Amino acid sequence: MSWARFLLALPVLVLFLPLSAGADTLALSWDNDLMVGSDGRYTNGVRLSFVGDTHDDCGRQDGAVCTVARGLDLLPGIDAAGNSHTVTISLEQAMITPSDITREQPDFNDLPYAGLTNLEMGLFSRDDDSMVGYGFRFGVLGPDSLAEQAQTWVHELTGSDEPKGWDDQLGQDLIGGIWVSGTQRMVQWGGGGGLETEAGYAWAVDANNFLGNAQVGGFVRAGRNLPGNLIPDYSGFGTAGSLVGVFDKPGFGWEVFVGASGQYIGYSYIVEHSGPYHVDGRDTIAGLIVGGSVRWDRFATSLTLRGSTSPVRDSKKVLSYGNLSFMWAL
Numbered sequence: 001m002s003w004a005r006f007l008l009a010l011p012v013l014v015l016f017l018p019l020s021a022g023a024d025t026l027a028l029s030w031d032n033d034l035m036v037g038s039d040g041r042y043t044n045g046v047r048l049s050f051v052g053d054t055h056d057d058c059g060r061q062d063g064a065v066c067t068v069a070r071g072l073d074l075l076p077g078i079d080a081a082g083n084s085h086t087v088t089i090s091l092e093q094a095m096i097t098p099s100d101i102t103r104e105q106p107d108f109n110d111l112p113y114a115g116l117t118n119l120e121m122g123l124f125s126r127d128d129d130s131m132v133g134y135g136f137r138f139g140v141l142g143p144d145s146l147a148e149q150a151q152t153w154v155h156e157l158t159g160s161d162e163p164k165g166w167d168d169q170l171g172q173d174l175i176g177g178i179w180v181s182g183t184q185r186m187v188q189w190g191g192g193g194g195l196e197t198e199a200g201y202a203w204a205v206d207a208n209n210f211l212g213n214a215q216v217g218g219f220v221r222a223g224r225n226l227p228g229n230l231i232p233d234y235s236g237f238g239t240a241g242s243l244v245g246v247f248d249k250p251g252f253g254w255e256v257f258v259g260a261s262g263q264y265i266g267y268s269y270i271v272e273h274s275g276p277y278h279v280d281g282r283d284t285i286a287g288l289i290v291g292g293s294v295r296w297d298r299f300a301t302s303l304t305l306r307g308s309t310s311p312v313r314d315s316k317k318v319l320s321y322g323n324l325s326f327m328w329a330l
Helices: 003-014 066-072 147-158
Strands: 023-032 039-051 084-097 113-126 130-143 173-191 195-208 211-224 253-268 282-295 299-308 319-329
Touching: 039 147, 066 084, 066 113, 084 130, 084 147, 113 147, 113 173, 211 282
Parallel strands: none
Antiparallel strands: 023 039, 023 319, 039 084, 084 113, 113 130, 130 173, 173 195, 195 211, 211 253, 253 282, 282 299, 299 319
C-alpha cells in the first residue's frame, strides 16, 4: 500500500473512533489558480476536513476529546474546564509546478514539480472571542502523493494544458511537524437593518520539514447573521480552524470579508532540496484576501481570492489563486 492510499484510508478509520457523539461539520475546500486566470507555480490544492462536535466543561466530562484537552491543559490558551473544545481532522493535497507546464524537459531557472499529500489533526480550545489550536501533520512528498494523477485529472476536466514534467518531481520523502495557532476577535458591533461587523486577528506557527513558517494577519468582515466561527478565511493550505463554529448560528446568513497577512518562511523543502534548480526563496511574504460566503441552516459555501508577493526572489509576479469551499452540518 502506498503512503497516499494509507493517508486516504486513515481519516475514514478515525471517524469511527469515539472522538465525539457525532460529526459536526464536513468541508471540501479547493484552491486553483485557474480561478484568477493563471496557471503555474501553486496550481492546485484540495482539503477534506472533519470537525467534531463541541465539548464543554472538559474538567469533568469523559471521552477522547476531553481527555486530550485535559492532557494539553498546561499549554497556553488551553482551558479544559472553562473553554469549549473541538477536534479537527483534515486530509490535504497540494501541488507546485513551474510556470510552463507544457515543457517536458526541466527548466532549472524555474520551480520544480512538487506534490504533497498531508494528514493533519488538531484540538481547538475556544471561548466567546478567542481560540487557540494545537496539532500535528504528517504526509508524503513525491510520486506516492498522487499529485500527478490529481492534476492530470483536473486539467482534463477543465480543458487545460496537460502537465508534462511530473517525471522530474521532488521526493520521495516523508513530511511531518507540529503547529499552533491563535485567533482573537477585537471588536464587534451591529448596524441598521441587522447588519453586523467585526474585526480581529490571527497568528500561527507551523514547524514542519516542508514549509516551516510563522504568520500573522488581520481581518474585517460584515454581513447579516454572521457565522459563529472566528476566522473568515476559508482558503489556503493550513488548519481547519476556520470551520470551528461555522454552523453555531441557525438560519440564513451571509458575509463579505477582507484581510491582510505577513508570513516569515523559516524553512522551505523546495529551496533546500531543489538540486540543480536555481530557487532563491524569500524570507517574508505579504498577502491580501477578499471573499464572501453564504450560509443556510446546514450548508454553506464561500469564494475567496488570494494574492501574495512572490515566494521566489527572481520574480515580481504576484502569486494568486482562488478558493471554493463547501461545508455541511451533519
